[in-house]
Amino acid sequence: MLRSAVSQFLPRSSRVLPRALPSSSTARFLSTYEVEHPDPNPNPDKPPQPPYPVGVVAALEAAKDPSFRARPTIFRREFSLHDRVALVSGANRGLGLEMAMALLEAGARAVYCLDLPKQPGDEWNAVKDYIEKMDFGEGKKGGRLEYVSADVTDQKGLWAVGDMIGDKEKRFDIGIAAAGILKNHTNCLEYPSEQFKQVMDINTNGVLYTAQAAGRQMHRFNTPGSIILIASMSGSITNRDHAWVSYNTSKSAVLQMTRSMACELGPKGIRVNSLSPGHIYTSMTAAYLDTQPGLLRKWASMNPLGRIGRPDELRGVVTWLASDASTFCTGSDIIVSGGHHSW
Numbered sequence: 001m002l003r004s005a006v007s008q009f010l011p012r013s014s015r016v017l018p019r020a021l022p023s024s025s026t027a028r029f030l031s032t033y034e035v036e037h038p039d040p041n042p043n044p045d046k047p048p049q050p051p052y053p054v055g056v057v058a059a060l061e062a063a064k065d066p067s068f069r070a071r072p073t074i075f076r077r078e079f080s081l082h083d084r085v086a087l088v089s090g091a092n093r094g095l096g097l098e099m100a101m102a103l104l105e106a107g108a109r110a111v112y113c114l115d116l117p118k119q120p121g122d123e124w125n126a127v128k129d130y131i132e133k134m135d136f137g138e139g140k141k142g143g144r145l146e147y148v149s150a151d152v153t154d155q156k157g158l159w160a161v162g163d164m165i166g167d168k169e170k171r172f173d174i175g176i177a178a179a180g181i182l183k184n185h186t187n188c189l190e191y192p193s194e195q196f197k198q199v200m201d202i203n204t205n206g207v208l209y210t211a212q213a214a215g216r217q218m219h220r221f222n223t224p225g226s227i228i229l230i231a232s233m234s235g236s237i238t239n240r241d242h243a244w245v246s247y248n249t250s251k252s253a254v255l256q257m258t259r260s261m262a263c264e265l266g267p268k269g270i271r272v273n274s275l276s277p278g279h280i281y282t283s284m285t286a287a288y289l290d291t292q293p294g295l296l297r298k299w300a301s302m303n304p305l306g307r308i309g310r311p312d313e314l315r316g317v318v319t320w321l322a323s324d325a326s327t328f329c330t331g332s333d334i335i336v337s338g339g340h341h342s343w
Ligand SMILES: NC(=O)c1ccc[n+]([C@@H]2O[C@H](COP(=O)([O-])OP(=O)(O)OC[C@H]3O[C@@H](n4cnc5c(N)ncnc54)[C@H](O)[C@@H]3O)[C@@H](O)[C@H]2O)c1
Pocket: 089, 090, 091, 092, 093, 094, 095, 096, 114, 115, 116, 117, 150, 151, 152, 153, 177, 178, 179, 180, 181, 202, 206, 230, 231, 232, 233, 276, 277, 278, 279, 280, 281, 282, 283, 284, 285
């Protein structure tokens, strides 16, 4: 039934075919496609259509068929992460945890939070409890918040985490690389090599290994997944009066990693984008803000909105990037900085 409903919206000559998926996956949007051939765009004259009508196409369909049920799809379908499986690094706290929670609220089946401590902290446990109590309507329960202790600098360890998730869930849709560190001000002419290497190892190499852990599983399950690399506006601009050469360099590398991986993985249908926040109050920035009177006001004055951001202000953008609402977006850097970069 669904297969025939799907096929009527497929371009006839397209080699992009709907995948035979278990019924739990039938509600998915463009992700129910697999590309048979490495050519990413086998029919440039007619790109693949969603497996059910949306937007203006839906309106035109309804005009032809009076029995067509007019229902909004934007949040129920395009933005929905129904049944998706995700890995988020650095998600014991801070921006990673906020993003992990957003994925579950959008309907994800399981979100694996990877971080250094052997056991998750109080913040993480509070989010887990809250999600378990959350009412998803009509008696439905939310997905699972899982915790994995691992170090993002351990490439083979990260791949093993990916394998473990894939073996258990039999799918892998979203990978977010949010683990990162920021060191104290250090003069660039004296910057110690070991410290520079440490920052690069976590903020750049660790992002690659996390993206690999996710991408390898997406390839394994032939899933057109979404990989989101957390960079920073510091990858594109230099924070005035801050001697952060290692951090800024590591984040610039993530921007180019995004473009390179997007180009390599596009033919597999896997999207790779970076998300570059501006100043947001977390444990990372608290190390500066809580110890330097006046710094909050200074940072706030450096963008047109006149304030720093909140972690929850990344919920929308990360859900958009993770979901089928952004299926034509890859290789992009999305800057969420209150306009800091515009000045
Ligand atoms: N807070 C901001 O203003 C801001 C702005 C731009 C970018 N970012 C980026 O967002 C990401 C999250 O930062 P945050 O502000 O939530 O900081 P945070 O310090 O609260 O969180 C970072 C997390 O990464 C984990 N981590 C560090 N090294 C790790 C390793 N080797 N293996 C696994 N996990 C490790 C930490 O334990 C921590 O839980 C970072 O990549 C950061 O650079 C933050």
